[in-house]
Every structure is written in structure tokens, then in C-alpha cells.
Amino acid sequence: MLQVQWIVGFVDGEGCFHIAINRNEGMSLGFQVLPEFTVVQHKRDVQILHKLKAYFGCGVVRTNHGDRMAYRVRGHDQLRDIILPFFLKHPLKTKKNIDFLKFRDVVLMMDKGVHLTGDGLEKIRGIAGQMNRQTVR
Amino acid sequence: MLQVQWIVGFVDGEGCFHIAINRNEGMSLGFQVLPEFTVVQHKRDVQILHKLKAYFGCGVVRTNHGDRMAYRVRGHDQLRDIILPFFLKHPLKTKKNIDFLKFRDVVLMMDKGVHLTGDGLEKIRGIAGQMNRQTVR
Numbered sequence: 001m002l003q004v005q006w007i008v009g010f011v012d013g014e015g016c017f018h019i020a021i022n023r024n025e026g027m028s029l030g031f032q033v034l035p036e037f038t039v040v041q042h043k044r045d046v047q048i049l050h051k052l053k054a055y056f057g058c059g060v061v062r063t064n065h066g067d068r069m070a071y072r073v074r075g076h077d078q079l080r081d082i083i084l085p086f087f088l089k090h091p092l093k094t095k096k097n098i099d100f101l102k103f104r105d106v107v108l109m110m111d112k113g114v115h116l117t118g119d120g121l122e123k124i125r126g127i128a129g130q131m132n133r134q135t136v137r
Numbered sequence: 138m139l140q141v142q143w144i145v146g147f148v149d150g151e152g153c154f155h156i157a158i159n160r161n162e163g164m165s166l167g168f169q170v171l172p173e174f175t176v177v178q179h180k181r182d183v184q185i186l187h188k189l190k191a192y193f194g195c196g197v198v199r200t201n202h203g204d205r206m207a208y209r210v211r212g213h214d215q216l217r218d219i220i221l222p223f224f225l226k227h228p229l230k231t232k233k234n235i236d237f238l239k240f241r242d243v244v245l246m247m248d249k250g251v252h253l254t255g256d257g258l259e260k261i262r263g264i265a266g267q268m269n270r271q272t273v274r
Binding site for chain 1: 139145147148149150
């Protein structure tokens with residue numbers, strides 16, 4: 001089993017907290033908000049992705065691009081009940097923690113249905129646009 | 138202070154064990170063997186590199202390329218006495234550990250002066266050529 005601080009360090013390096021906003025005509029506003037936690041590795045280290053999946057007890061391991069594989073958690077309840085509490089209790093030490101906190105805000109807003117209103121969707125779009133930019137904020 | 142397993146996880150993601158073999162007319166064989174442990178980050182996370190430097194008590198933090206900074210240890214004694222024992226005691230969990238073990242072999246060979254003989258230099262060149270290739274070996 002992986003150790004907690006190893007996971008924090010590895011995710012500080014390789015993890016990504018991302019909010020995709022995709023056009024989806026099936027949604028009343030025409031857009032779907034898709035929060036996603038991913039860790040991407042070369043396929044030679046796919047065993048580590050399976051260990052992350054086993055540790056968190058959720059998510060999937062899939063091919064990403066070419067030789068790269070990804071561990072991915074998209075389920076709303078799994079993000080809210082497993083991933084968010086873990087990284088709230090064991091904070092990332094890099095500036096990626098800022099992305100995590102914005103990610104958390106969006107998932108908790110979605111829990112209240114905020115993304116289903118036009119104003120809420122715009123607010124989420126604004127937060128998503130500030131994430132994963134690798135600049136000092 | 139950083140925690141041991143956080144460092145292991147972060148280096149599993151972001152660290153690099155590299156053996157450079159550079160032409161150097163000052164050396165009797167015309168080549169210099171330069172083992173180097175580096176961790177590269179966007180400058181927004183330079184504080185983490187300084188924490189690594191403080192933890193290990195050796196190495197330097199320098200600009201790498203553009204917006205990227207590197208924590209770097211090149212000193213032979215520091216690699217042999219600090220970096221190698223740390224990652225031997227606390228093994229990396231990804232296939233990067235294979236690179237580390239080859240890196241360790243080269244540093245220990247250099248400790249015995251193996252790199253100063255033609256045969257030894259060729260042997261080191263062979264090991265260095267197998268490192269950091271991101272393929273299953």
C-alpha cells in the first residue's frame with residue numbers, strides 16, 4: 001500500500017486537478033461541467049496508477065495519449081467524499097494546492113447545483129480559467 | 138521541514154538521475170563523467186527547491202531554462218554520502234528506481250577511479266546510455 005506522504009509528493013509532481021467545460025446539448029444550459037483528478041505516467045509505471053486506484057478505492061486507469069496512461073477520477077461523489085477530503089487533510093506543498101482549492105470550490109458548488117444556473121456556470125468558467133496556468137498568482 | 142516520503146514521491150515524479158559524459162581536454166582520457174541529481178520546477182515553486190536543498194544540506198538552486206528552476210547536486214562526496222544513502226534507504230516506487238540504481242553504480246565506480254581508465258569509461262558510457270529512456274527494460 002502506498003504511504004500518504006508519498007502520494008502527496010507524487011501528486012505535487014504529477015497530478016492534475018482540472019475543470020473541463022464541454023458543449024453538451026443534453027444539458028439545459030448547453031454545457032456540461034466536468035471536474036477531473038488525473039495522474040499521468042508513462043505506461044512503464046502503470047503499476048503505480050493501479051496502486052493509486054487501490055488506495056483511493058475509486059477511479060479508473062486508462063490509456064491517455066500514445067505511451068502514456070492515466071489514473072482518473074471523475075465521479076462527483078467520489079471526488080467530494082474521497083479525493084477532496086484526502087488533499088484537504090494532507091495538503092499539497094507546491095502551488096498546485098491553489099488549483100486544488102479552486103477545484104474543491106467548483107465541486108462543492110456543483111454539489112449545490114450552482115452549475116445549473118447561468119450565473120453559476122459563468123462563475124465556474126471564471127474559476128476554471130484561472131487554473132493550471134503555471135504562473136505566480 | 139519536508140517529510141521523507143513526500144520527498145520520495147516528489148522525486149518519483151519530478152526528479153532526475155543523470156550521467157553526463159562531456160568532452161574535456163583537461164582530463165587524461167579527454168572526457169569528464171558528471172553525475173547529477175536534479176529536480177526541476179516552474180519558478181513559482183522555487184520555495185520547494187530551497188526546501189529540498191535545506192533537507193539534504195547540499196546542492197544549489199539555479200535557473201534551468203526560461204521559467205524553470207532546478208535543484209541540483211553534482212558534488213561527488215555529497216552524492217555518495219547524502220543522496221545515494223537516502224534513496225537506498227527510501228526507495229523510489231516508480232521505474233525511476235532503476236535509473237537511480239544505475240546512477241549509484243556509476244558514482245561508486247567513480248569513487249574507485251574506474252572512470253579514469255579507458256575500459257571503465259566505456260563501461261560507464263554503456264550504463265549512462267541505458268538511463269532515462271522511459272521504456273520498459
